[in-house]
Structure formats: structure tokens, C-alpha cells
Amino acid sequence: QSVLTQPPSVSGAPGQRVTISCTGSSSNIGAHYDVHWYQQLPGTAPKLLIYGNNNRPSGVPDRFSGSKSGTSASLAITGLQAEDEADYYCQSYDSSLSGFYVFGTGTKVTVL
Amino acid sequence: QVQLVQSGAEVKKPGASVKVSCKASGYTFTGYYMHWVRQAPGQGLEWMGWINPNSGGTNYAQRFQGRVTMTRDTSISTAYMELRRLRSDDTAVYYCARGSDRYGEFDYWGQGTLVTVSS
Numbered sequence: 001q002s003v004l005t006q007p008p009s010v011s012g013a014p015g016q017r018v019t020i021s022c023t024g025s026s027s028n029i030g031a032h033y034d035v036h037w038y039q040q041l042p043g044t045a046p047k048l049l050i051y052g053n054n055n056r057p058s059g060v061p062d063r064f065s066g067s068k069s070g071t072s073a074s075l076a077i078t079g080l081q082a083e084d085e086a087d088y089y090c091q092s093y094d095s096s097l098s099g100f101y102v103f104g105t106g107t108k109v110t111v112l
Numbered sequence: 113q114v115q116l117v118q119s120g121a122e123v124k125k126p127g128a129s130v131k132v133s134c135k136a137s138g139y140t141f142t143g144y145y146m147h148w149v150r151q152a153p154g155q156g157l158e159w160m161g162w163i164n165p166n167s168g169g170t171n172y173a174q175r176f177q178g179r180v181t182m183t184r185d186t187s188i189s190t191a192y193m194e195l196r197r198l199r200s201d202d203t204a205v206y207y208c209a210r211g212s213d214r215y216g217e218f219d220y221w222g223q224g225t226l227v228t229v230s231s
Contacts, residue, residue: 002156036217038157045207045221046149046157052215089157093216100171101147101159 003028004090004104011110012080020107022073022090028102030071033093037066037075040087049088050075077109085111114138116208116222123228124198131194132225134208141189142166145211147218148182148193150204162211163191198229 005023012018022035029035037050048057050066053073063084065076073092077084090104119133134146148160161172163182170182181194191208206225209218 034215034217036215038218045224046209046218047221048217048219051212051217051219055215057219091157091217100173101162103149103157103159106156 002105003094003096003102004092006088006090006104006107008105009108009110011112013112014080014082016080017076017078018080018109019077020075020088020090020109022075022104024071024073024092024094026071027096028071028092028094029068029073031095033095035066035068035073036091037064038089038091040089042086046089080109080111082111085109114210114220116210116220118206118208118222118225121226121228123230126199126229126231128198128229129194129196130198130227131192132206132208132227134191134193134222136189136191136210139210141184142186144213146182146184146191147209147211148180149207149209149218151207151224152201152204155204160193160206165191195227198227200229203227203229 010018034052038046039049040046053068054066063079067074088107094102115137117135122130142165145162147162150158163170165184179196184191208222210220212219
């Protein structure tokens with residue numbers, strides 16, 4: 001029942017740049033609510049990667065960057081590394097009756 | 113350092129209840145909201161609700177209204193999530209996550225608690 005849509009998978013060779021889109025609507029991203037991104041390595045809990053659309057917590061490499069425009073947001077990974085292979089989720093707030101905090105459908109990043 | 117440590121895995125029968133705990137340390141427990149998020153096997157993340165540890169106030173996702181209760185015990189810096197009338201599709205890993213005071217993001221997560229519902 002996710003209201004934020006992400007591509008199921010993206011892939012790239014080591015060193016390449018990949019982007020993950022997160023498409024919402026006028027009740028969430030388009031309503032100027034902030035977007036956050038999480039990385040989930042296999043078998044582990046999610047970890048905060050980007051907050052407030054484009055801010056990195058301490059310790060997150062600057063290879064990761066976020067942006068937001070209109071009803072969508074994007075996560076970019078430059079200089080892709082093997083350790084970046086994981087699931088990535090966007091998250092925002094939704095003002096409709098469907099829920100308050102909403103997650104994206106998730107994207108599996110594969111390093112070729 | 114901030115840590116959220118959750119209780120261990122549970123196996124429950126359909127119709128039963130489960131109560132998961134989340135013990136916080138390394139920060140002022142009453143200063144940050146605590147959220148609960150679940151993840152069914154092979155599926156994405158689903159927000160369930162939050163509790164304000166200071167006031168005890170709660171807010172639940174519509175689909176869990178009437179079946180979930182979030183509580184806290186400030187004396188031991190622990191939050192709880194109880195889910196009732198369990199069904200097989202409640203089988204999931206349940207996470208607690210701290211709500212940041214910056215932009216409301218979930219900045220620290222517990223390790224997760226697997227709840228299996230099976231007859």
C-alpha cells in the first residue's frame with residue numbers, strides 16, 4: 001500500500017553513478033514535506049542515509065546525495081562500490097487519510 | 113552512543129497478542145518520539161505509529177487502529193508495541209525507530225524483532 005513509488009531495481013558497475021527515483025503526489029512530497037532515505041543491508045535494520053531532502057548524517061560518504069523537485073525525489077550514488085549493494089527506501093509524510101509517515105516501495109541496488 | 117535494543121523473537125498463534133519492547137539508552141528517552149515500523153518477509157517498510165514518551169500520547173496508522181497499542185515506561189527508558197488479534201499476514205520483523213528532532217526522520221533503529229504467526 002506504499003504511496004511513494006520507486007523502481008524495483010537499479011544496477012551499475014563499480015565506479016558508475018546510479019540514481020533512484022521516488023515518485024509521490026500532492027499529499028506528500030508535492031505538499032513540501034521532507035524526504036528521507038534509508039539503506040538496508042541484507043539481514044540488518046535500515047540505516048538513515050539522507051535526511052531533510054539533501055543532508056547526510058555524520059559518517060555517510062559524500063558519494064550519496066539527495067534532491068527533491070515537485071512531487072518526486074531522487075537519491076544519487078556516485079562512484080558505486082560493492083558495499084553499496086543494498087535495498088534503499090525513501091520516506092516522507094502524507095497528509096491524506098491513508099497514513100502519516102509513508103515509505104517508498106524500495107529499490108534493490110546491484111553492483112555488477 | 114544512542115542504542116535501541118529490542119526483545120527477542122516470538123512465535124504466536126492466530127488470534128493471540130504479542131508485545132515487543134524497545135529499550136533506549138544514550139539519550140534522554142522522553143525527548144524524542146518513538147516510532148514502530150514493520151517489514152514482512154521480502155517486503156518493504158510499513159509505518160505503524162508513534163508514541164511520545166514524554167506525554168504518552170500516541171498516533172497510529174489507520175490500518176492498525178483498534179489492534180495496536182503503544183506504551184512506555186519512562187523509569188526504564190523502554191517503549192512497547194502490542195499487536196492483538198494476530199493473523200498470518202502479521203508475520204514480520206518489527207522495528208522501533210527514534211524520531212529525530214531535525215526533520216522528523218528516523219535517525220536510530222532497533223535491531224528488529226521477528227514475530228511469526230502460525231498455527
